[in-house]
Amino acid sequence: KNAEKEVNSLRLENLNLSIGIKDMSTDQYLEKEARDRLNFGGEGEVVFVIPDNMIEFAKKEVDSIVNPKVQPVYESGSNIDKWLQFLVLGV
Template sequence: MDKVSYRSNGLPRREVKKTMAPAVLGNSFVKIGFILISVFLLYNVIHSIDITIQKVNILENARKEVETLRVTNLVLATQLQNMQSPEYIEVEARDRLNFSGKKDLVFVIPDSLLDTAKERLDSILSEKTIEIEKSIFQQWEELVVQGV
């Protein structure tokens, strides 16, 4: 059996070990070193968090772009399917060759009438509007007399 020796008060003996920790931590250079290392590690953690946030934002933007491209792809696929139908090809060929279908109405506008309409439109669009500044009193008077 193992032998246990007791002190006079009945408790087992404990050996007290002396460490060098108080002497090392008491040195001011060591404290400054620990502070600098802590600041360096804190900076690296903050920088890593910032990079992670940027990457998450890039990922979200990429997901949004993928969704819009998928929608665009679906729209283009349906348009392609519609354009490959015989009805669409027939209508497009008639339009490009200036032919009419059985139920289409054809309007013929003489070139002379078209030219006069263009001249009138140009004269209307090129008119310069002249605005005369009126005093506030005159503007209120017009509003009360003429209404809106």
């Protein structure tokens, strides 16, 4: 039974590879791959090439903005906190 499962698995993999080869031999696929690898754009398109290190830097910057690790400027119970309570709550 294991041999049958392996044969069926290999047949399925072979079928998937055959389909992939057919897809990869189309003009559309070849054009897309050439444009992606050579950083070319089609007519009317603009290509932006962003270095990998800039993407990592941007992720860190966004994370620091979204998840700040800075404590509030004022302490709870401070004069500013009392004014905020007075202005917002009227207390």
